[in-house]
Amino acid sequence: MDLTYTEEEEAFRARLRQWLAASLPELPPRPDPLDWPARRAYDTAWQRMLYDAGYAGLHWPEAAGGRGATPTQHLIYLEETEKAGAPYVGANFVGLLHAGPTIAAEGTPEQRARWLPPVLRGEEIWCQGFSEPDAGSDLAALRTRAVRDGDDYVVTGSKIWTSHAEVADWCELLVRTEPISEAVPKHRGITWLALPMDAPGVTVRPLRTLAGSTEFAEVFLDEVRVPAANRVGAENDGWRVTMVTLSFERGTAFVGEVVACRRTLAELAAVAKETGRWDDGAVRRQLGWLNAEFTALWRLTQWNVSESERTGGVPGTGGSVFKLRYSHARQELYDTAARVLGPDSLDLDRDWTLDKLSSLSYTIAAGTSQIQRNIVAERILGLPKGR
Amino acid sequence: MDFQPTKDQQALRAGMRDLLAARFDRQALRAAVERPGLDRALWQALGDAGFFALRLPESAGGVGLGLPEAVLVFEEAGRALLTGPLVATHLAAGSVAGAASGESVVTRVDGPLVAWLEEADHVQGDASGARAMRSVDPLTPLHRSRGTRTPEPEAVLLAAAEQLGSAGRCTELAVQHAKQREQFGRPIGAFQAVKHLCADMLVRTEVARAAVYAAAVTEDPYEIAGAKLLADQAAVRGARDCLQAHGGMGFTWEADVHLHLKRAWVRAEQWQTADEAAEVLASAL
Numbered sequence: 001m002d003l004t005y006t007e008e009e010e011a012f013r014a015r016l017r018q019w020l021a022a023s024l025p026e027l028p029p030r031p032d033p034l035d036w037p038a039r040r041a042y043d044t045a046w047q048r049m050l051y052d053a054g055y056a057g058l059h060w061p062e063a064a065g066g067r068g069a070t071p072t073q074h075l076i077y078l079e080e081t082e083k084a085g086a087p088y089v090g091a092n093f094v095g096l097l098h099a100g101p102t103i104a105a106e107g108t109p110e111q112r113a114r115w116l117p118p119v120l121r122g123e124e125i126w127c128q129g130f131s132e133p134d135a136g137s138d139l140a141a142l143r144t145r146a147v148r149d150g151d152d153y154v155v156t157g158s159k160i161w162t163s164h165a166e167v168a169d170w171c172e173l174l175v176r177t178e179p180i181s182e183a184v185p186k187h188r189g190i191t192w193l194a195l196p197m198d199a200p201g202v203t204v205r206p207l208r209t210l211a212g213s214t215e216f217a218e219v220f221l222d223e224v225r226v227p228a229a230n231r232v233g234a235e236n237d238g239w240r241v242t243m244v245t246l247s248f249e250r251g252t253a254f255v256g257e258v259v260a261c262r263r264t265l266a267e268l269a270a271v272a273k274e275t276g277r278w279d280d281g282a283v284r285r286q287l288g289w290l291n292a293e294f295t296a297l298w299r300l301t302q303w304n305v306s307e308s309e310r311t312g313g314v315p316g317t318g319g320s321v322f323k324l325r326y327s328h329a330r331q332e333l334y335d336t337a338a339r340v341l342g343p344d345s346l347d348l349d350r351d352w353t354l355d356k357l358s359s360l361s362y363t364i365a366a367g368t369s370q371i372q373r374n375i376v377a378e379r380i381l382g383l384p385k386g387r
Numbered sequence: 388m389d390f391q392p393t394k395d396q397q398a399l400r401a402g403m404r405d406l407l408a409a410r411f412d413r414q415a416l417r418a419a420v421e422r423p424g425l426d427r428a429l430w431q432a433l434g435d436a437g438f439f440a441l442r443l444p445e446s447a448g449g450v451g452l453g454l455p456e457a458v459l460v461f462e463e464a465g466r467a468l469l470t471g472p473l474v475a476t477h478l479a480a481g482s483v484a485g486a487a488s489g490e491s492v493v494t495r496v497d498g499p500l501v502a503w504l505e506e507a508d509h510v511q512g513d514a515s516g517a518r519a520m521r522s523v524d525p526l527t528p529l530h531r532s533r534g535t536r537t538p539e540p541e542a543v544l545l546a547a548a549e550q551l552g553s554a555g556r557c558t559e560l561a562v563q564h565a566k567q568r569e570q571f572g573r574p575i576g577a578f579q580a581v582k583h584l585c586a587d588m589l590v591r592t593e594v595a596r597a598a599v600y601a602a603a604v605t606e607d608p609y610e611i612a613g614a615k616l617l618a619d620q621a622a623v624r625g626a627r628d629c630l631q632a633h634g635g636m637g638f639t640w641e642a643d644v645h646l647h648l649k650r651a652w653v654r655a656e657q658w659q660t661a662d663e664a665a666e667v668l669a670s671a672l
């Protein structure tokens with residue numbers, strides 16, 4: 001058990017730090033967090049800077065245009081960018097963290113050449129069209145139909161909660177190519193397609209979140225023609241392809257945010273000291289608790305990363321363990337912020353109020369806490385399946 | 388960076404587990420409950436295996452290993468509910484004659500509590516006027532004392548490692564039971580209410596594990612306080628949830644669950660309490 005980084009890793013950290021210090025001042029001013037078109041512009045500009053400096057797709061395999069960095073280097077990257085206050089992946093989230101890795105793993109050489117470079121250069125952004133009004137936690141129950149017609153699939157149905165659909169160029173779309181029947185259980189008969197968001201028949205209707213933003217949307221698909229060449233993986237094999245995608249999402253997607261939480265906690269303690277709330281022992285100890293939580297979550301991250309470095313596989317179910325604790329801890333962080341701020345926590349212009357509202361989604365998005373517990377119980381602890 | 392246990396560390400842990408399986412299995416544990424008292428022969432066997440001298444330099448006759456190794460063997464001790472003033476004796480190795488070899492039993496006045504006072508050959512601190520109490524844990528005799536406590540980080544961490552072992556064991560016990568016990572025509576582990584109880588036990592244990600192991604590597608006093616806080620929680624909540632998963636059986640003297648819970652309560656009061664740890668962690672902010 002060792003927590004020291006190798007010389008090579010430290011050299012990588014030093015180069016990255018230097019580059020961040022020189023580059024971050026060149027970024028345009030931060031956009032209004034509720035304005036997604038402005039956020040797209042900002043996030044893709046940052047991605048372009050990463051590309052030009054050779055940091056784009058750091059953890060992607062080199063064959064897919066990435067840098068083939070080790071899991072530890074990727075961890076260092078996430079730690080340093082967050083510490084430097086660099087932008088989060090933001091609108092590039094789906095492209096970089098799961099559509100891209102999925103195409104890299106399952107796509108044809110032509111598909112990789114077509115879709116991966118624009119993701120890395122920040123030219124095209126992706127959204128994720130998995131959930132449907134009647135298929136959320138029970139994702140395999142999805143019903144959006146795709147019927148083969150010549151060289152195209154004709155797609156009809158609707159998707160929901162599609163994050164930044166409004167500003168996306170492409171959508172990783174799950175469709176049903178065989179209706180559910182005795183012969184075709186619901187996990188089969190699903191296909192993974194790349195949908196161009198500007199295709200005729202695609203309608204995006206933004207949904208307002210409880211935080212007041214339009215960060216996600218409903219997507220209606222009315223006889224949309226999608227070339228069969230846009231299919232990633234075999235027809236009816238989309239569930240397996242999807243599992244590849246989700247393991248990326250759960251395994252690495254939240255790493256950088258732990259660092260952000262530790263920074264927020266330090267800021268919160270400073271505010272508590274200024275305002276006198278620090279003298280309340282219960283509040284002070286709650287802050288101490290959170291310090292233990294986020295330190296441990298950071299150590300758990302390092303544990304998981306060094307485990308995947310040893311085994312060389314895609315991130316495993318350990319991601320569910322992390323996600324469960326992290327999402328609740330982060331909600332507690334903002335609950336504590338409200339306790340420190342008192343009535344100011346009701347002011348949308350105060351720091352943390354918007355974050356507190358956003359944090360309510362953490363126990364729902366990317367698999368609810370209940371579903372994560374099922375995964376932990378069945379796949380890690382081996383408890384019998386049930387309902 | 389390679390945070391995973393090395394081959395040697397894995398072998399050390401496996402060796403400790405084997406030793407305890409041979410010398411302190413369930414039968415021995417239940418016998419200890421019936422006839423409380425310290426098993427001197429076992430204490431000696433621990434000494435022979437290097438449990439107490441683990442961190443003593445080789446030049447001083449020790450094994451010359453570090454805190455990460457100590458944490459792994461204390462985790463095993465916690466898992467098996469091994470009895471006796473393990474932490475105090477381990478820390479006394481090198482300074483109290485016979486402690487390192489397992490020939491003498493050392494206890495320490497730990498603030499308001501002294502464990503194993505009457506069995507100990509050597510007491511560190513002033514235990515005069517200490518009053519025996521009827522200990523909630525049948526396997527840990529306790530005295531009330533008027534001592535003060537200056538928590539030594541190593542003691543705090545080793546107690547946390549024992550809590551971690553106990554938490555892990557309770558998760559295993561709950562999962563085993565949930566796979567076997569049938570109600571409504573299926574194993575209770577197929578019901579989500581039980582499944583989620585078990586999943587939360589695992590999550591608390593794994594987060595505590597990361598904290599305990601990292602603190603052993605960094606030896607940072609704040610991380611050590613955090614490790615104790617999270618391990619106390621994992622052990623106490625884990626034992627309660629394990630008891631719940633066992634139903635009426637869990638409420639009996641026959642099931643081992645109460646022994647884990649009671650020991651976890653004792654350890655939560657030892658060396659550094661949750662409130663003390665939280666204050667330490669707040670002072671780091």
Ligand SMILES: Cc1cc2nc3c(=O)[nH]c(=O)nc-3n(C[C@H](O)[C@H](O)[C@H](O)COP(=O)(O)OP(=O)(O)OC[C@H]3O[C@@H](n4cnc5c(N)ncnc54)[C@H](O)[C@@H]3O)c2cc1C
Nearest residue numbers: 128129130131136137161162163361364365366367368370
């Ligand atoms: C901010 C945000 C962004 C999102 N972005 C995207 C996106 O970009 N693309 C996309 O495809 N989806 C996205 N989602 C959707 C998200 O994946 C789903 O909301 C989530 O999987 C839950 O599905 P649901 O909303 O239909 O809730 P439901 O599945 O209806 O669940 C409702 C409640 O029932 C519980 N429940 C359901 N089934 C079970 C069960 N078997 N056992 C125990 N409890 C159960 C759930 O835990 C929950 O508490 C996003 C969601 C949010 C909040």
